[in-house]
Amino acid sequence: MTEQQALYKYCLILGDNALIHSYRLSEWCSNxxxxxxxxxxxxxxxDMIGRAQALLSYAGKIDGKGKxxxxxxxxxxEREFYNHLLKEMPNGDFANTIAKLLFTSAYEYYFFNELQHSADKTLAAIAAKTIKEVKYHMAHATDWVLRLGDGTDESHHRIQKAVNELWMYTGELFETNEATAILEDKNIAVDMAVVKAKWKQEIERVLTEATLTVPKDQYMQTGGSKGVHSEYLGHILSEMQYLQRAYPEAIW
Amino acid sequence: MATDSQFATWEVFMQTKPGANYIHAGSVHASDKKMALQNARDTYTRRGEGTSIWVVPSDAIVASNPDDNEMFFDPANDKVYRLPTFYVMPEGAKAI
Amino acid sequence: MELLEKTDKIQEELLKNFEIKIDRGDAIEPRDKMPDGYRKHLIRQMSQHAHSEVIGMQPEGNWITRAPSLRAKQILLAKIQDEGGHGLYLYSAAETLGISRDEMIAQLHSGKAKYSNIFNYPALTWADIGAIGWLVDGAAIVNQVSLQRTSYGPYSRAMVRICKEESFHQRQGYEIMSKMMKGTKDQQGMAQDAMNRWWWPSLMMFGPHDSESPHTGDAFKWKIKRSSNDELRQKFIDKTVQQAEVIGLTIPDKDLKWNEAKGHYHHGPINWNEFYSVIGGGGPCNKQRMAHHIKVHNEGEWVRSAAKAYQEKKEKKLLHL
Structure with a gap:
């Protein structure tokens, strides 16, 4: 894998994460x-669509084939998407969506805090803009986790269930792969160990304050960075890509 | 209202640029202060209109009664000596 | 008996003062004395307006996940979000009249309060998103611009804000239509088909002809309504016909003709039977729209209860400190 290929892949992972999560959140509209x-x-x-645009445009530029x-x-x-499985999980109830938003936004906050020091100037600039957005997402998600955790018996039960069920998708967030290894050597990619330590500490703090139990580490799902997804992704794509696929000649 | 499912209302005041007055923008519903502030942000600053927000529980606002308008506001109308234009300045005086 | 006469007198006096203010062109504010009829009319109109914004999120929301480009998705999402925001501004303005949002939602669910008829039609293809923005929002804007001068202060202020924000809505719809008309045969077909289906319902949005319209008397006298249904409809037709021509769309009205003497377009007869049957529940989506709103409202109940319980617990803790 060349550095260029690694950077292309890295941008796709980041771009797809934003794109697929934005898709799921947009399903909440009027709900x-x-x-x-x-x-x-x-x-x-x-916010996430904007980030996906920036990252996928940059990926296209690096790839150099005019995409x-x-x-x-x-x-x-389906096999060419590299987002984390967590992003494509169905919204479920509001508790599930909030738990996912907390896990993701806390991760993104620490991740982009590191990435803003990247040797790649474009990624650093995207990161600097993204931090402001995800910091707010994290504040919003944290407040809701506290409300649901320490609200009624029902809400406590629902948010605990969501945390437990999504936990096995959080391991993947910190995975490294061939692309990250190449880019880390060049000070382009982020040191995941740093991100993981901060994330874990923050999540434990929030869950504890919300009177929730932090799940024990268990078998973690993986596959996103290899393009091996859950069955849900195919349905997202078939819906999202429908017009472009059905009318390949059309410009919208 | 105990049976109200829509939370309490909060009045939103926005400052549109640093140094400007806070102006009433409207209201939002929220169950607590933090939610009120976030809801105000997401509702009233979608186009970069704000640099600062105040939220106040609607029931904490005390408003004057329109029936009192005459006694409240009319007596100030003839106190023109409070305005700088009331005073006759000698010709030729500068910077006053 | 004497007491009753006295209250009648006071009421008469109040009404007279109120009407003097209205005639002077003063805005009426929440704590001002106002006749019951004025308050009731406003609550009905403003809550209907708010519900329309919120229910209107559904037909467009139907296409969010299928928007054909990132830009298109972004714009559509921002637009639907605006509709939600506008519903919120209007609920908030209506609340100053002494009705809670909870009550307004209950009235919507019971059928006592209405929403705009137009949202009982389905958004079938992507071109419908163009047609909704261009025609439906276009018609709404004509009405809303006129309502900026309505006599009730909070309503007028909400309208000013809404008009400012909605100025992009009609443009986004027209842009979609114009892109599709410049596109492939399939796209052109979709655009014309959407035009054919949305044109007449858009004209119906302005309500019955002036000669048939109830309530207009007081609404005009009190300056709640500033232009008549037919005046607004005419304004909409006059500006839209030219826009259709520019991008090559045909208006589905064979009687449509420019009337030089009047300086307006003459249009063919509107199918009021359809209008009244859709209002009466016979539209393609009436049941679906209401069922969705009720379902979401009920499903959100546990979340709202949790937030309230959390706040109550926190308050209790503060008291015991």
Whole structure:
């Protein structure tokens, strides 16, 4: 794997994470428990689409074959997507969505804090912009985890269940692969051990304050960076890519 | 209201640029302060309109009664000596 | 008996003062004295307007996950989010009249409060997203611009804010239509088909002809309504016909003709039977829209209860410190 290929892959992983998570959050539109929360979840989704555009455009540039962000979002198949499995998991109830948002936003906050020092100037700039967005996502998710954890018996039960069920998808967030190894040597990619330690500490703090039990480490799901996904991703793509696939000649 | 499923209302005041007055923007519903502030942010600053937000529980606002308008506001109308234009300045005086 | 006469007198006096203010063009504010009829009319109109924004999120929401480009998805999401925000501004303005959002939602669910008829039609293809933005929002904007001068302060202020924000909505819809008309045969076909299906319902959005319209008397006298249904409809037609021509769309009205003497377009007869049957529940999506809103409301109940319980616990803790 050349450095160029590694960087391409790295950008796709980051771009796909933003794209697929934005897809799931956009499904909340007109479905949130209160109108104000509808606007909030939409805002997060919009932040993520913006990030996906920046990262996929950059990936296309590195690849050098004239592919746009849309080409990469709408014309790749199931095995060519590299997002974490966590992002493609169905929304479930509000507790499940919030648990996912907490896990992801805390991860992204520490990840992009590191990435803003990347030797790659474009990635560093994207990271600097993203930190502001995900810091807010994290604050919003944290507040809701506290409310649900220490709210009613029902909400406590639901958020604990969501945390437990999503836990096995959190290991993948910190995985390294051939691409990250190459880029870490060049000070482009982030040291995942640093991110993991901070993430773990923060998640434990929030869950404990929310009167929740931190799950024991267990077998962790993996596969995203190899393009091996859950069955859910195929359905996301078939819906998302429908018009581009059905009318390949059309410009929208 | 105990049976209200939509949370309490909060009045939102926005400052649109540093140094400017806070102006009433509208209201949001929220169950606590932090939620009120976040909801105000997500509702009223979608186009970069804000640099600072205040939220106040709606029931904490005390408003004057329109019936009192005459006694409240009319007596100030004839106190023109509070305005700088009331005073006659000698010709030729500068920077006053 | 004497007491009753006295209250009648006070009421009469209040009404007179109120009407003097209205005639002077003063805005009415929440704590001002106002006739019951004025308050009721406003609550009905503003809550209907708020519900329309919120229910209107559904037909467009139907296409979020299928938007054909990242840009298109971004714009659509931001637009639907705006509709939610506008619903929120309007609920908030209506609440100043002494009705809670909870009550308004209950009235929507019981059928006592209505929402705009237009959202009982389905959004079938991507071109419908264009047609909704261009025609439906276009029609709504004509009405809303006029309502900026409505006599109730909070309503007028909400309208000013909404008009400012919605100025991009109609453009995004028109941009979709114009792109599709420049595109492949399939795209052109979709665009014309959407035009054919949305044109007449858009004209119906302005409500019955002036000669048939109930309630208009007081609404005009009190300056809640500033232009008549037919005036607004005419304004919408006059500006839209030209826009259709520019991008090569045909307006599905064989009677449509420019009337030089009047300086307006003459349009063919509107199918009011359809209008009334859709209002009466016979539209393709009436049941679906309401069922969705009720389901979401009920499913969110445990979340709202949790947030309230959390806050109550925190308050209790503070008291015991």
């Amino acid at each position: 949130a428990p209160i109108l104000e929360e509808d606007l909030a979840l939409t805002n997060f989704s919009l 746009t962000d849309d080409d990469l979002a709408y014309r790749r198949g």
